[in-house]
Amino acid sequence: MPSWCARSGFRPAAILAALIAALLLAAQAAAAPKVALVIGNAAYDGVPALDNPANDAEDMTAALRDLGFQVILGVDSDQAQMRALIGQFGAAARTAEVALFYYAGHAFQVADQNYLLPRDFRLERLDQATARTVALDEAMAAMAAVPGIKIVLLDACGDNPLRLPDGGSGLARIGSAADFLIAYATQPGAVAFDGAGRNGTFTEALLSHIHTPAQDIGEMMIAVRKDVMARTGGQQIPWDASALTRQFRFADGPPTASPETLFYQVAVRAADPALLRLYLQRYPNGSHVGEVLALLAQDPARSGQARRSLGPEAEGAAGEQLWDLARRSRLKPLLESYARSYPNGPHIDEARRMLAELSAETDPGPARRCELLATHPRDGTETTPGISYELLAQNAVEAMRSCEEASRLDPRQAKYVALLARATAAAGLRAEAVALYENAAGRGDLRAMVSLALLKETGDGVAPDPAGALALYERAAAAGSADAAINLAVTLLDSRRPQDRQRGIALMQQASQAGSPIATFNLGVLAQEGRFGDPGDARTLFERAAREGEPRGHRAAAVLLDEGRGLPRDPSRAAVQLLLGVASDDGSLLRELAERDGNWNPETLSALQRRLARAGLYQGEADGEPGPALDQALELWRNGGFDTAALSG
Incomplete structure (x- = not known):
């Protein structure tokens, strides 16, 4: 958030709602497996108000509840209310598997301690400043006894315009005890910026990635960092410290295609010219541009018939894909499409809530x-x-x-x-x-x-x-620019000097860690060639590159799994990567499977047939033999038949 510079209205209704919710939650005797405390303070009494924190808190609450968290929400809370909420949170999370604390609002550091500002904060004497706050340590202490994973997300402005003694810009770095992950909107000692829309820049990125299935929280934070750096030109770099001793995913489920591919699938299934045009706007260089242009040139009735030919069994998957895209992007046309196509869908209330909020924001x-x-x-x-x-x-x-x-x-x-x-x-x-x-x-x-x-x-x-x-x-x-690191790395990797090549690999690693799928794919190639790490690492790198948006990673991983290069053969996993690649790339893999099917082992083709049959697209025998039936099933899979059920197991 920017420091002390934005505007927000007073929200008494939100405070009343938060108090009612707190009373209801206090009456619950059993602790939930996943418990969160979400606080957003915007309408301050004694310091400049902020635009986004109330929205941030409400949107994070909706997302976390959708992910199975019991959420305790506080909006524009004063000091007494914040401490009461923290006490309630500590009691509810005492036996939780996951405890999460999220804060958006003003904060500052003094003598390497971080302090969160309640709504009623007023500065009358410098030596009493911290006494009018709530120390972050109070929330950390409430989480200390939690036996499971503990996550702290701080979207705080972090400026210190009060010029407090021993105060500094940004928030202080704090140690992370075992099973804690602490994430800041920006690096310690730096100041974060506000978002230009409904949410703060950091929270907007969190909301875009928190629902991604099968994504470990470490990978999620890389994706968040990449988005925030892109939005701020690198002036704001989210930072996190993790002492987690186990993996954690906000959203479980089978691996899925990239948002671009899912957008294409949704638009084709809906046979909606508006969504197809929106795809072109969002992905002008996307893998499916040619197919979208061809569809837009068709008679609308023919497009609708293509959609119906997939069968009613695809409707549930289509609705979930559409909803996943809509809630992550918060694009009004996608939300409207969901509300129109699934008026009785499981997410209709949330879709209407989001539409109402977006409709209220007329001037961006x-x-x-x-x-x-x-x-x-x-x-x-x-x-x-x-x-x-x-x-x-x-x-x-x-x-x-x-x-x-x-x-x-x-x-x-x-x-x-x-x-x-x-x-x-x-x-x-x-x-x-x-x-x-x-x-x-x-x-x-x-x-x-x-x-x-x-x-x-x-x-x-x-x-x-x-x-x-x-x-x-x-x-x-x-x-921290991944593009600059890649440009340098490519030059150095062609050098005859070993020290240049080593620096080139280090730069490629840096770009990969910053979330560049191209860099991660290149590391996979280097690993496969024995120039980086272990050849057995190549598959992991290719699959990660594909998840981050490089569709070539799917085919590269499938080759390794199909042939058993550097790892045991796994036809089933190879088939999953082939399906993801067929859906995601520019059509090259679909053509290869149709024209050069001898490139793949029969066991992998048989696994591919079984998975397509699970999606209702393939009717023949799973005999590992190529032919028109498999080609047609793959064509349908690419053009509207994508179903995550075919990727599970």
């Missing part, structure tokens, strides 16, 4: 308009799709106007200058764009550094400067 404001109009595709997130350069050029004037206003209103965030630079370049004003990129790069924006380095490397709008480009890549990589 210049900052949000700037992000929606000018975000680079490599910086796209679930809620902010990247925009192709060609599409940006069509709306360059509007984008420039929005980004100029956003930069004026929030001069601390260099990302708006970087987005203005991209819009200016798309308008054909190269010299002005270079000056803006230099401004944003000088202020630490990572996308501006990489974009400026590319211009210097190619001599586009500026004199060629290979040394200057290399220096920018080095600086951006050191600050």
